[in-house]
Amino acid sequence: MLQSKLFTKTQKEDPREEESTNAKLLIRAGYVDKTMAGVYTFLPLGWKVIKKIEEIIRREMVALGGEEISMPTLQPKKNWETTGRYDAYDTLFKFQSFFTKTDYVLGPTHEEIVSPLVGKFVSSYKDLPVRIFQIQNKFRDEKRSKSGLLRGREFLMKDLYSFDADPKELEKYYEKVKKSYAKIFRAVGIGRQTYLTYASGGTFSKYSHEFQTLTNAGEDAIYVCDKCRLAVNREIIEDVHGACPECGNKNLREEKAIEVGNIFPLKTRFSSAFGLKFAGANGVENEIFMGCYGIGLNRLMGTIVEVSHDERGIIWPEAVAPFKFHIVELKKGKGRALYEKLIKSGAEVLYDDRDATAGEKFADADLIGIPWRLVVSDKTKDKVEVRKRSESKSKLISYGSLGQLL
Amino acid sequence: MLQSKLFTKTQKEDPREEESTNAKLLIRAGYVDKTMAGVYTFLPLGWKVIKKIEEIIRREMVALGGEEISMPTLQPKKNWETTGRYDAYDTLFKFQSFFTKTDYVLGPTHEEIVSPLVGKFVSSYKDLPVRIFQIQNKFRDEKRSKSGLLRGREFLMKDLYSFDADPKELEKYYEKVKKSYAKIFRAVGIGRQTYLTYASGGTFSKYSHEFQTLTNAGEDAIYVCDKCRLAVNREIIEDVHGACPECGNKNLREEKAIEVGNIFPLKTRFSSAFGLKFAGANGVENEIFMGCYGIGLNRLMGTIVEVSHDERGIIWPEAVAPFKFHIVELKKGKGRALYEKLIKSGAEVLYDDRDATAGEKFADADLIGIPWRLVVSDKTKDKVEVRKRSESKSKLISYGSLGQLL
Numbered sequence: 001m002l003q004s005k006l007f008t009k010t011q012k013e014d015p016r017e018e019e020s021t022n023a024k025l026l027i028r029a030g031y032v033d034k035t036m037a038g039v040y041t042f043l044p045l046g047w048k049v050i051k052k053i054e055e056i057i058r059r060e061m062v063a064l065g066g067e068e069i070s071m072p073t074l075q076p077k078k079n080w081e082t083t084g085r086y087d088a089y090d091t092l093f094k095f096q097s098f099f100t101k102t103d104y105v106l107g108p109t110h111e112e113i114v115s116p117l118v119g120k121f122v123s124s125y126k127d128l129p130v131r132i133f134q135i136q137n138k139f140r141d142e143k144r145s146k147s148g149l150l151r152g153r154e155f156l157m158k159d160l161y162s163f164d165a166d167p168k169e170l171e172k173y174y175e176k177v178k179k180s181y182a183k184i185f186r187a188v189g190i191g192r193q194t195y196l197t198y199a200s201g202g203t204f205s206k207y208s209h210e211f212q213t214l215t216n217a218g219e220d221a222i223y224v225c226d227k228c229r230l231a232v233n234r235e236i237i238e239d240v241h242g243a244c245p246e247c248g249n250k251n252l253r254e255e256k257a258i259e260v261g262n263i264f265p266l267k268t269r270f271s272s273a274f275g276l277k278f279a280g281a282n283g284v285e286n287e288i289f290m291g292c293y294g295i296g297l298n299r300l301m302g303t304i305v306e307v308s309h310d311e312r313g314i315i316w317p318e319a320v321a322p323f324k325f326h327i328v329e330l331k332k333g334k335g336r337a338l339y340e341k342l343i344k345s346g347a348e349v350l351y352d353d354r355d356a357t358a359g360e361k362f363a364d365a366d367l368i369g370i371p372w373r374l375v376v377s378d379k380t381k382d383k384v385e386v387r388k389r390s391e392s393k394s395k396l397i398s399y400g401s402l403g404q405l406l
Numbered sequence: 407m408l409q410s411k412l413f414t415k416t417q418k419e420d421p422r423e424e425e426s427t428n429a430k431l432l433i434r435a436g437y438v439d440k441t442m443a444g445v446y447t448f449l450p451l452g453w454k455v456i457k458k459i460e461e462i463i464r465r466e467m468v469a470l471g472g473e474e475i476s477m478p479t480l481q482p483k484k485n486w487e488t489t490g491r492y493d494a495y496d497t498l499f500k501f502q503s504f505f506t507k508t509d510y511v512l513g514p515t516h517e518e519i520v521s522p523l524v525g526k527f528v529s530s531y532k533d534l535p536v537r538i539f540q541i542q543n544k545f546r547d548e549k550r551s552k553s554g555l556l557r558g559r560e561f562l563m564k565d566l567y568s569f570d571a572d573p574k575e576l577e578k579y580y581e582k583v584k585k586s587y588a589k590i591f592r593a594v595g596i597g598r599q600t601y602l603t604y605a606s607g608g609t610f611s612k613y614s615h616e617f618q619t620l621t622n623a624g625e626d627a628i629y630v631c632d633k634c635r636l637a638v639n640r641e642i643i644e645d646v647h648g649a650c651p652e653c654g655n656k657n658l659r660e661e662k663a664i665e666v667g668n669i670f671p672l673k674t675r676f677s678s679a680f681g682l683k684f685a686g687a688n689g690v691e692n693e694i695f696m697g698c699y700g701i702g703l704n705r706l707m708g709t710i711v712e713v714s715h716d717e718r719g720i721i722w723p724e725a726v727a728p729f730k731f732h733i734v735e736l737k738k739g740k741g742r743a744l745y746e747k748l749i750k751s752g753a754e755v756l757y758d759d760r761d762a763t764a765g766e767k768f769a770d771a772d773l774i775g776i777p778w779r780l781v782v783s784d785k786t787k788d789k790v791e792v793r794k795r796s797e798s799k800s801k802l803i804s805y806g807s808l809g810q811l812l
Contacts (some may be wrong), residue, residue, distance in 0.1 A: 005473075006469075006473070007473060007536045007538065008525065008527055008528055008535070009527055030647045032525055033526065035477070035478050035480075035481070035482070035519060035523075036480075036482045037506075037508075039478045039480045040478065040517065041475060041476065041477045041478060041523060041679055042475055042476040043475055044473040044474060044475055045783050046475075047474055047476050050476070065411075067411075067412070067413060067450040068450060069447060069448055069449055069450055069451055069468075070447065070448040070451055070453050070456070071441070072441050072445045072446065073543060073545070073560055074439070074441075074442075074545065074559060075441070075561045076442045092502075093501065093503070093510075094504075095498070095500070095501030095502075097498065097547050097559075098500075098547055099547060099548075099549045100549070102442070102443075106512075113441060113447065117441075117447060118413065120439065121415050122412055122413075123412055127413070130413045132413065136543075137479060137542075137543065138619070139479070139480065140505055141503050141505060142505075143505045143506070153480060153503075154478050154479055154480045160545075183494075200626075284472075295790045330457055335520060402656070
């Protein structure tokens with residue numbers, strides 16, 4: 001894409017009313033725009049990052065046997081009364097139709113929709129298991145919203161829901177999802193900083209599990225066991241007597257972290273509220289065991305920025321970068337041939353063809369954070385100066401050897 | 407995909423509380439589930455159709471120079487007050503945060519967001535034109551909702567917004583979009599029934615244009631000029647003195663139709679409300695001319711069903727069908743080799759591997775409406791019985807000649 005055609009521009013100054021690094025950098029670089037507190041517009045560059053993250057997640061969901069659906073944002077009050085969460089859920093947006101006086105909830109999650117939905121189609125053990133996922137906007141009436149993309153009032157989320165015939169099947173699937181989640185966080189470039197973390201299981205399970213990414217921007221505190229490469233959320237550290245639940249290690253280090261994913265054995269919490277049953281092979285009626293598995297896409301994007309930036313800007317991991325290459329031409333038109341060559345080879349390229357100074361172009365390239373910067377100027381002659389955004393040294397290579405970067 | 411793995415099932419009976427053909431067929435075939443009046447869940451088959459429609463539209467938007475973004479559903483009241491539509495827009499969902507008392511509007515459209523957004527980035531004639539599009543959920547507090555997917559309270563919509571330096575540039579782009587829209591409706595299979603229709607331009611333009619698809623299920627009345635292959639909406643038929651605005655033909659035939667798209671020269675209606683200006687080459691400040699161009703994806707899907715079905719079920723045009731082939735095996739396991747062969751060739755295939763009678767399988771195949779039905783049974787021996795869903799005759803062909811269908 002030609003940078004001159006991008007309707008957004010970078011900003012030199014930090015935006016007012018933003019405290020978080022992720023929001024400051026993403027706004028300055030033109031990835032998002034703040035519409036109001038906790039509510040962001042995704043601009044062309046930002047939407048490309050979200051789509052990359054979405055595809056990585058979708059691939060894993062399909063590999064887990066997930067069938068993709070799309071559930072409504074407008075949800076009926078009665079479903080929330082059925083589960084007792086109409087009053088208990090503390091961040092529900094509630095409102096009414098002016099004309100029909102129907103009471104709505106603005107979906108913060110979809111257990112109240114997916115459970116009765118599955119109940120319509122499952123009656124026998126032959127209909128199980130069911131794995132359903134969705135990637136869509138959710139809404140929460142947050143008291144405060146000051147962490148940029150980490151905690152919004154409107155946010156894009158992937159949820160996977162599983163329905164199994166018994167607790168053992170649920171557990172088997174739960175373990176499979178755990179592995180998939182680890183794969184997803186590695187794929188988007190934060191695997192090294194992300195820990196499987198024991199968390200509270202609520203009323204129905206001993207534990208649930210979170211995936212927590214270490215960063216000082218985190219709102220959570222976790223205790224890391226370096227022996228097992230896992231962690232314990234502070235909320236249950238007393239319950240486990242300050243020891244790693246796997247190896248008993250008491251030498252845990254406290255860290256700040258962001259919860260980038262969570263998986264939860266719901267068991268019969270929602271299936272029993274909606275009366276979901278199935279007839280087993282012997283004809284006896286049984287309860288259905290549910291699990292839910294969430295990843296917030298906005299939050300994941302914000303987290304990547306928190307763990308991968310420097311004082312000059314964002315450093316995108318290649319898998320989620322809006323483009324792989326950023327051509328910076330310092331002489332008008334000199335980047336054109338290179339741009340066309342790379343595009344022809346199928347690469348994703350942002351081509352800075354603007355009339356601007358070298359200083360402005362370099363500063364923008366660092367701020368935007370595309371993995372490979374390719375400079376062409378009078379000085380580079382018939383070669384290209386290549387620099388990885390994550391490294392400080394650059395080298396001159398010939399057009400012919402660009403193939404090795406593809 | 408194996409039909410035995412699909413978590414949805416077909417229904418023999420029409421759903422209660424649905425009057426429209428599109429909702430009856432889509433629910434019975436397992437494409438959508440009605441969550442409540444005017445609010446639907448898209449099930450795996452239905453979501454596949456939406457994704458196909460989405461890609462067809464996206465391709466055209468990109469060809470029109472559109473940059474994709476995602477704007478929020480939660481919109482600030484003050485933006486709607488700025489345009490005077492907080493009170494004037496008659497289907498706004500309005501509500502308040504319990505904690506912060508912030509007043510929100512649930513976005514029924516996005517002029518109130520996109521206009522100030524573009525204002526942040528455009529200051530000079532060099533920054534124009536701008537073309538932005540989005541594909542996302544919108545919400546309307548409809549008094550009544552009885553036409554299935556044609557008029558929902560929550561619905562997926564594509565909106566393209568254009569920003570130009572003067573009325574002539576707007577008009578040129580408007581004409582380009584007109585052609586793209588015609589291409590989209592041809593691509594999804596309703597080109598023959600769809601007419602460019604003159605409609606009211608509101609306060610700021612003489613006309614706007616709709617794309618209207620002829621069907622008895624339509625809520626609109628239009629007057630078709632067969633000479634020009636265009637139409638006039640009833641709302642302005644008196645203004646044009648009952649004549650075709652192009653050729654003056656007074657011999658127009660009245661038809662019922664569904665509005666599947668509309669394009670509207672907004673001119674300065676919103677840019678002036680938000681104070682959008684740009685400096686021309688001569689330094690003089692000018693107003694920005696806007697256009698907006700919408701297509702409702704749910705409505706388009708419902709319309710395709712209205713114009714393309716028979717008494718047995720849906721007849722999907724190939725471009726938007728959830729799968730191209732539907733293998734119906736009447737002998738357990740006999741379809742497996744064919745399924746694997748087609749999948750290997752990259753085709754999209756639903757494979758009815760269920761334990762069910764031939765009658766049930768044929769009825770389901772007709773109801774679901776996949777374009778090519780491939781029957782394998784004892785009777786077909788080493789061949790396949792091929793029938794197009796839109797035709798009544800079938801023929802036996804060898805596995806080797808299946809390639810011609812790909």
